[in-house]
Ligand SMILES: Nc1ncnc2c1ncn2[C@@H]1O[C@H](COP(=O)(O)OP(=O)(O)O)[C@@H](O)[C@H]1O
């Protein structure tokens with residue numbers, strides 16, 4: 378399953394203005410970056426999961442957290458050996474391997490990465506790309522051309538992966554064994570597929586552009602969008618809460 | 631009305647013309663099928679009918695295509711792209727949105743249909759294709775047949791006079807293919823929309839279209855009512871176009887002088903024919 382696709386729904390999160398969602402995800406991320414406490418980073422993660430669970434997105438939030446923790450683990454290991462402040466924690470002979478400073482800063486950094494990324498990733502679950510772009514065009518005056526490029530890019534990712542698998546299947550049918558565990562061998566097998574994939578991708582992009590053009594793409598203006606994205610009281614509330622959270626994090630944490 | 635007059639087109643990076651001296655008249659309320667083997671030039675012709683060729687593809691274009699008297703070379707695409715709407719062959723890449731209603735709204739918004747009217751047009755397009763319940767669905771989650779209907783609805787919402795469809799049933803099962811043809815017939819009969827459909831399924835074409843055009847290596851080889859075109863079974867075989875086995879059977883029986891009725895297209899018709907030939911009534 379794709380962890381970045383939209384999860385249809387009508388929860389309090391879904392109903393927010395797309396711009397509010399985007400801003401809220403960023404503000405939450407900023408609060409996490411400003412925070413310097415391991416426990417509070419953990420609290421941020423738990424709070425985010427709880428909010429999502431309340432909106433019926435608990436599983437998505439947990440799965441994303443799990444995947445982000447893998448990324449976090451990588452950061453943790455790097456940081457653990459690079460930071461050499463504090464007292465020695467693990468030594469091999471005279472060589473200090475891990476320090477207390479390394480451990481705390483590694484924990485903080487990796488949790489911070491998870492806490493910051495989580496809301497941004499969850500944004501995709503509650504916001505259809507089209508709505509986000511249309512709202513940005515209407516309210517934030519983003520040129521439609523850019524909005525269209527962004528939505529198209531997102532739409533094409535799954536198309537490309539289907540395409541890639543189709544080409545791969547065609548190769549498999551000719552007896553190429555892609556199941557090999559050897560990374561180098563696998564890269565050797567996959568690299569030649571990139572050219573046909575690129576060609577067919579360019580063709581797809583071209584035919585998409587033609588189809589858009591034939592439906593009056595370049596006649597479009599900022600006022601064209603039919604759907605309105607009004608801000609409501611709950612949007613205001615979310616803005617206020619998140620600004621408060623950022624301020625709190627900056628001053629106290 | 632579209633009049634193609636001695637149209638020849640050669641893609642810029644190609645050594646052979648994809649269309650050779652094609653003349654074709656498409657009248658109001660027509661229901662025309664275009665068939666031919668892969669690479670025969672069907673898509674190229676379909677795109678030449680609404681100006682995509684030569685405006686969006688580089689190449690040498692000779693002759694003329696006139697849409698209601700407007701020469702496609704002399705006018706901009708937006709002058710006639712609402713008159714002649716096209717559903718392209720690659721269904722996924724022609725979608726511009728991720729949700730069904732956004733896909734249909736796209737053209738309506740661009741062409742500046744007033745916001746009072748737009749909602750009604752959206753709903754009508756959905757209803758005409760019987761996909762009202764798909765309105766808020768993600769396009770990527772739809773079946774091939776459903777996607778096809780969304781693509782048609784998106785064009786139909788713009789109220790074209792002529793609808794060109796490039797192999798809309800190419801990836802569909804027989805039942806959904808028939809459904810699409812049924813929908814097109816309804817649009818043709820009830821709304822008076824001219825339908826031009828590129829299609830490889832001879833049987834469906836013979837059953838639904840009023841006129842059948844056959845292309846081979848860029849040339850137009852037949853342009854007649856399907857009942858007449860299908861009698862040239864030998865020609866179809868030399869061109870490499872698949873015909874239903876029952877049609878071939880009736881053709882062979884005719885050659886042997888055993889049958890002097892028409893070409894049969896369905897198993898039921900063929901059964902009747904065989905019983906008649908064998909003097910074995912039910
Ligand atoms: N974009 C293109 N550039 C160059 N040649 C093309 C292009 N598209 C199609 N052709 C060539 O033109 C001929 C007709 O193609 P097409 O109209 O797509 O046939 P069909 O739809 O009947 O399968 C083919 O020989 C094909 O290789």
Ligand SMILES: [Mg+2]
Pocket residue numbers: 672673674719796797
């Ligand atoms: Mg084609």
